[in-house]
Amino acid sequence: MTTFSVQAKKNELVIATTFSPEATAYIISRWQTQPQSVVIRTLNRTSSSLEQLLDSAGDENIDLVLTSSPMLLQHLQQHQRLADWPDAPPQSQRLVPESIRSTAVAVAISSFGLLINQRNLNDRHLALPASWDDLMQARYQGTLLMSSPSRSDTNHLMVESLLQQQGWQQGWQTILSLAGNLITISSRSFGVADKIKSGLGSVGPVIDNYANLLLDDPDLTFRYFPHAVASPTYVAQLKSSQYPQEARRFVLFLLSPEGQKALSDTNTGKYSIIPSQEDSPRARQQHLLLNAPPLNYRLILQRQRLVQKLFDTAISFRLPQLKDAWRALHNAEARLKRPLPEIRSLLTALPVSEAQSTDPRYLAQLENKARAEQLMMEWQLFFQAHQRQAITRLENLK
Template identity: 25%
Template sequence: MMKSLLTCTLACLLLFSGVAKAVTLNVMTSYPQPVVMVMQQAFEEAHPDIELNILWRRPHDALSVLLQEESENVDVIWMPSVRTFLSLKAHGKLAQFKQNRTGLPVLLGDTAISDPQGYFIATEIAGYGLFFEPEKLKQAGLAVPNQWQDLLAAEWQDNIALPIPSEVSFAHMLIDQLLQAEGWQTGWNQWQQIAANSHLMGRGGMFTTEAVLAGQAKVAFTMDFFAASSIANGANGKFIYPKQTAFNPAHVGILSAATQPEAANTFVDFIVSEQGQSLLLHPDLRKLPVRPSVYSQAPKMQNPFAGYIRHQYDYQTGLQRREYNAVVFDAAITLHHDKLKQAWQQWHQLQQNADADQQAALAEIKTVLQQWPVEEPAMDNDVLQDCAQRHDDVKKQQNCEAFKSELAQSFERQYDKALNMLAQLTTKS
């Protein structure tokens, strides 16, 4: 009798143990371990019957794997990569959510950050802005900029750290958000002038925020979480969002082929819940929640949903022309940065004490500097398509490089002409 009772007890314990971890949920993510650990620990404590099996993949690799007919056994994909989710949805790889979205805005400003049809939902956002040290800005006699256009002024010469989009991945959307907000030519003309005031930051060098801390610049273009990391590590810095900017959302989605759809929905519910969103305030994460009510727990954190920031951005357009924009940036700015800086610096110097005739001549020189020999491309433009695939196809890379070379020569002629006109005006003065 005792032996029978003991056997029954052991069987019940084993059965209970099996129920406690009855479900294994396969989650594919590109998030670093600190982010995953915080979320995983809290989720498994709240749902001890579900165990997370984390599959780490970079966004490009994740998309390649999940688009295969016989892909890995993945239930949930969770990462900051708009392109990945748009592609998965287009290929029918995502299931529609059953979540209650009360308290979760689909829009940020005028832009949808979650899929309106419910195939993927935003879990956090990261915004573009400016990092600076207030005291050093004050000592230099520089006012805090509250919009990108403030950085066109002559007093910002050599005081800005600007990332190169072909070398710094986060810079693609930074460049394009201004083009979308201001229009193609106006946006590029503003980037020309900002770049003339800037130190260009490329691959292998210091971060833009580090340039400010090292005294090489007074203000840096960056993303909020880079700035938060610098401040958390002791930097006496501050970060602001300009009135018009862009926010890059991270998303979570459930695969249409998920073997654990119920557990997957439970995980998504948790990530966007009040508890899950509050975890984003953790010192190791410092990310922006997509549930506005959570900002009451962090009164010092800027709330993008409060209505004081204008956000209007077409992610699909930005993704399609990101490589094209990078090529144009290099042709117009990176390859001729010295000439561009020299021309604008001389222009500003001459403008300070110019008489009426000189003002007219300077207006003509400005027109030469701001000529824009390349029109905004249609999404089916051959060169745009070649540049978009230049990293995967040798022939398309050659076509894209030929376009860049021709465009770079055009800008060089343009800057040389402006410099000659400035030299003549200087001689007359």
């Protein structure tokens, strides 16, 4: 049950969550079959919306936070809003970033990949992509959907997994190249999945639990990225919870065999943190995720604002012009039957170096609103100048 009111009733838990109502409904339905269970209402909002709500004085009726966003939990912990959780099981806590390990509990894992509308691609006579690099190809122009790191922490983690695997420069070259194939930037990560299901796009990078809920549609398929990383689902209890014992009981349910089964059911689309039996159809992928190298969460939290603001300045705020430039490049390369690496390098040039992306002094500038706006203006001028150079060179090609 979902509501936008947080007026708690007696013995009723309120869970603030970044997940869609569909993603939490099955878990809650299983909880409510348990002895002594209480009614749960969910408040489904974006991470930034929940930050604002929980920073305000009106959060006293929220008991738990359920999210895949370590950034949200880091913010709440820094503001002393979360209760300590000292006795979480080791197999859970090894998945939790060290900075939030005292308050957050990992209860499930997910990962990232491509949700594909096979029918749309078959109609275009296109092969199904399998990696980030595939998405850069000119053939996928006008087929892609994606969200922004500033709008979706799930998408932020997905982008960071690419940047950490390919490196800062090459990772951004991949992102800027595939941006030319985007249809639009979706406001929510589960909006990408919904639009692909409805045929408004053909391919989109998404988290698996949103995709798995849709795979009863024969037109849809999901492919994990090569070297997929685990993205935990966390639960944390607020210090201000009016029903701390009931909240604790719900967390213990999620960690129990029954709760783990509910979390890993196809109605939820996640993987349990307890290794499945080898004969389970999902055991191989779960094993890969549980043993994958973790993301560098310290780096993610350190440069969170940089990645968000750089993505929006480079892509979200100038998507029509970006698509025009890449379309002109793709057409020129097709006409000349050869790549144009110098023009590509202009369209993928970056105003922030790898050294700056990890420099605390550079990153600290983004904490100051006026300085952050000035930097974004400088980045905007940088991208505009390089795009003008690229267009001029394209126009002068024989």
